[in-house]
Amino acid sequence: MKSKDNYIFPKKSDLIQLEISAFDSELPDLKNAEEAKSIVIGKWLAQRISKSLENGKICVNNILPSKSEFAYLLGVSIGTVQNAIRYIEDLGYVESKQCIGTLVKNYKNKSVTIRKLTSKRDLAVEAIKRYILTDGFKVGSQLPSSRTIATIIDFSANTTSLALEYLASQYIICRRYKNPKVCTWVVMTLDFDVESSVRKNSETLVDMLVKDMEDYINANLKIGDKMPSHSVLAQTLKASIKSVHDALKVLIDKGILLARRGRYGTTVVKMPNGSMQSLQKMETSIFAPAKDTAFYHYEKTQNYIKRMIAQDYEIGDKLPSIMELSQMLDLSPNTIRKAFQNLAKEGYLVFSRGRYGGTFVIDIPEIESQTFKWIAVNPQYAKEYQNVEEN
DSSP, rough: BBOOEEEEOOGGGGSOOOOOGOSSSSSSOSOOSSSSSHHHHHHHHHHHHHHHHHTTTOOOOOOOOOOOHHHHTTOOOOOHHHHHHHHHHTTTTTEETTTTEEEEHHHHHHHHTOOOOOOOOHHHHHHHHOOOOOOOOTTTOOOOHHHHHEEEETHHHHHHHHHHEEETTTTTTTEEEEEEEEEEEEEEEOOOOOOOOOEEEEEEEHHHHHHHHHHHHHHHHHHHTTTOHHHHHHHHTTTHHHHHHHHHHHHHHHHHHOOSSSSEEEOOOOOOOOOSSSSOEEEEEOOOOHHHHHHHHHHHHHHHHHHHHHHHHOOOBOOOOOOHHHHTTTTHHHHHHHHHHHHHHTEEEEEEEEETTTEEOOSSSOOOOOOOOOOOHHHHHHHHHHHHHHH
């Protein structure tokens, strides 16, 4: 179905999803490839799509098999397949459509497309372009590492890598190898335009979903009500569960929602339109936010390690390894690692690498009692708590 703006809005029920068997021959050689696996897979997919379109084995608007099927077929991660699909999407071979999948496009015909909001990668592409032009780079100049660029333009490392790959596909930069495992990016041309309209504050899919979710809350909920599950919201708002999750995080940061663990779920604590439809429930006012309850577990571990240091160790002593403490305390290594990192930030521990490395004590902590917010609150307990406070 087309709109007056020449966009197409297909329905999944009207489309055909391709079987993975259509792609199981002439697999790409990933072992001896000089380029990133995602690029090799992307070029292989582009070749297969163009050849299959020509011989009529597939048609425009057919849906590609799932990413997990491609990952199993090629023996790579789903993330690698995702990057490969984004690569060929930039080249015009496919188009991703929310709640439908990845559709085959007629890459020779640019007149009809599927409407899509600005992606984070698009924003990162324009940010890197501005960085190249304003920071004095010349043709042949070597760019910093992708992680350094990510920090400079304030995007995630993965989004920045995708943006760099796109710029390489446009021959603005190219990959140059220092050795078989290490490569750098080099500027190939400065003859490109920067889209002034595409800025960090450009509307993305999550931005649009946040607005839809605010409208949903205003129309259906009041303060103290629990939000529906991610899957219900995804079905109601016609979005993916991942997009719903990201939109909920935005509303939590804005103070509209309060995330609580377990059966308590995510609760409305402020109406998006500013109206006061009901008073905030007492149990939400003394309930620790989800990020605090997560830290509470690490903090308990930290306090145990602090007591252990104060009682049994001196400055310069080496602590047991993360794995040893993990087995000793029956906790995951990740929990011990985060507790160590927090104690290092507080100035009690230092890490050293090498044969004689490890985690060493550089200061003895003072042990003191600490009060924590409740992690789970029954409304009846909250009422009793209020009565005690008033008396």
